[in-house]
Amino acid sequence: MPEKLFPTTRLEAFSDGVLAVIITIMVLELKVPEQNGPAGLLKIAPILFIYFLSFTFIGIYWINHHHLIHRTEQADHRVLYSNLAFLFSASLLPFFTAYVIEKHADSFSVALYAASMIVTGITFLLLRLAVGRLLKQTGGLQPEDIATERKHYASLALYLIAIPLAHFHPYLALTAITLVTVVWIVPTAATPACPEDSTSYR
Amino acid sequence: MPEKLFPTTRLEAFSDGVLAVIITIMVLELKVPEQNGPAGLLKIAPILFIYFLSFTFIGIYWINHHHLIHRTEQADHRVLYSNLAFLFSASLLPFFTAYVIEKHADSFSVALYAASMIVTGITFLLLRLAVGRLLKQTGGLQPEDIATERKHYASLALYLIAIPLAHFHPYLALTAITLVTVVWIVPTAATPACPEDSTSYR
């Protein structure tokens, strides 16, 4: 049904815009410490680290979004709406980042932070399914799609473990969340995700 | 008069940028509750819901904007200025969202919220008329345009009802506004809005 689709160029542009704003306005949550000198900077080091975690989280999703939408040149309404749902849950990350920062990474705020990452992961899965459905029709599904999907499920499991973990050791939970970030960066850097020649794209 | 027009690529890019910023900076209105634990989150749940409503409102307009501008490849000054008017009224939504949140959804703030949605709807109608005028010249008007326009009028009527309703039951008025959102998501997801093959677009 190619006549029911429309091009993904504006979907990409809008998503890039929203993700760019999300990733950047989080810096507004960073408050200059009252204490002068290195002591002040040291005091806000954990806050800088949480900012780093959130930035990397959005950055990784941007790369995945890029790879996913890159596969298809057209989108249907299912893709559009699951994309909006993904952007909505991602847009809450600056808020939940502020939550962790202002609550000094207490159990509940860290659990909430992990939970918001799970919701973002689930909406991204919906987007992945919506795109996969289109690709199956046009025969564009590939083995890597399944591999990335599996990695995605593993990340969600780690975030899920982080929630009860936050109850006992909030910083251990943050370590689990950091681990997911590391896992995504390292192997993706090793294995390319777009095996087809993409020069002709766009 | 093709010589009096210019391409819509930058109109789309600028509108995408403005709508992306509008939809995302609203999250800055969400304040972390003072109360610790789930009780604090529960307290701000209505605020999160209003954020959700505003996000969806802009999201739906982005999709409609996408469909509308997609029809034409060129724009005249009427389109440019009605688009600026639409973006201006949409840009006030974060302010009126903050209004509802800070006034704890009292009658006046909810009525104002609904009124701002009506103004945004009217400016979008102006944009629709400006694009429609261009399409009539080039013969690109289609039955769906009229169907969507009718749906648009129905939404405006519901927002209009929400204003006096807010006087008596602010939450009932918010329900009416939510209803419009639901109506737009559900049937649009079912019926595609771009029946022509759009692969060749751009």
Place this chain on the structure above:
Amino acid sequence: MPEKLFPTTRLEAFSDGVLAVIITIMVLELKVPEQNGPAGLLKIAPILFIYFLSFTFIGIYWINHHHLIHRTEQADHRVLYSNLAFLFSASLLPFFTAYVIEKHADSFSVALYAASMIVTGITFLLLRLAVGRLLKQTGGLQPEDIATERKHYASLALYLIAIPLAHFHPYLALTAITLVTVVWIVPTAATPACPEDSTSYR
């Protein structure tokens, strides 16, 4: 010297992004009034009007920027740096808008507001000259360019008059600034600025 130039696509994208953020973050300056009901809204009506003026100012410059860059497909470093200078002075508008709002439109703040508009106008003239220099080389200069340039000078003159005017009657100065806005919207809506067929552009 076509080999010393590069395409304007990213120049447009970056400028669109910066102008979109400028135009939208100004809404963060709007504070919800403490007073409940219509009285509160009425109290902030002048603030809303100043926001409207600033929004329209950037909107008109975006349209002019669009027309200007549209003329050329390539840019040299002169264009790049004058564009950055234009974006820099435009980026200060949210600050000077906040200035007028927080100082309740006193003489000095309104004069400063007009002065910042003049600086933005001058940097835009520099950009216009840089593009004009390129167009002269490629023979793309047109009569409308000169017409718009004249209109531009007239606007600068009105802003210049607004500065001493602000000393005696701040609101009269704001009226002069509003007048410029009206002048730009009305005739531009009547006379198109891109007489060539632009379908083939990009």
Place this chain on the structure above:
Amino acid sequence: MPEKLFPTTRLEAFSDGVLAVIITIMVLELKVPEQNGPAGLLKIAPILFIYFLSFTFIGIYWINHHHLIHRTEQADHRVLYSNLAFLFSASLLPFFTAYVIEKHADSFSVALYAASMIVTGITFLLLRLAVGRLLKQTGGLQPEDIATERKHYASLALYLIAIPLAHFHPYLALTAITLVTVVWIVPTAATPACPEDSTSYR
């Protein structure tokens, strides 16, 4: 290995978006002075100058980013991740700018400001190396690349000198930082960086 690459269009779009937001939200750090009249403006003049420095810093990096990515039409994961690292360190500039402003340009804050510029410079070097690695494969490396790289190292050296300098004379350190800005603007404006005909690009 062309099959392991993907197009740079979205990399450019996302980077443009992030840099546009970074460069613009810094204006939110500018606070309207309490004092009325010209005295108030004079008081915040140093703050405006630091905003100008930060704006120009990002502006210059945007131009360099533009030139760098312009060279290649495709990117691998090394490019993607070094680009994210560059955007991350650049995104901290509004925070370190606020740091300098709120600490009234004391020794530590200025040293921190220079240090953050060095980190941004280093991540940009990583990006340059990642792109250079791709270009070597496709044979696209050019003499100017080496020239710009040398200029880049010189800038880093100046920033490095600014750190101990800040300990004794913070304003002298800021002058060194300003010098780097001037050096980048002046010769780049004279010597074009893209000697090949770029009309056919994109």
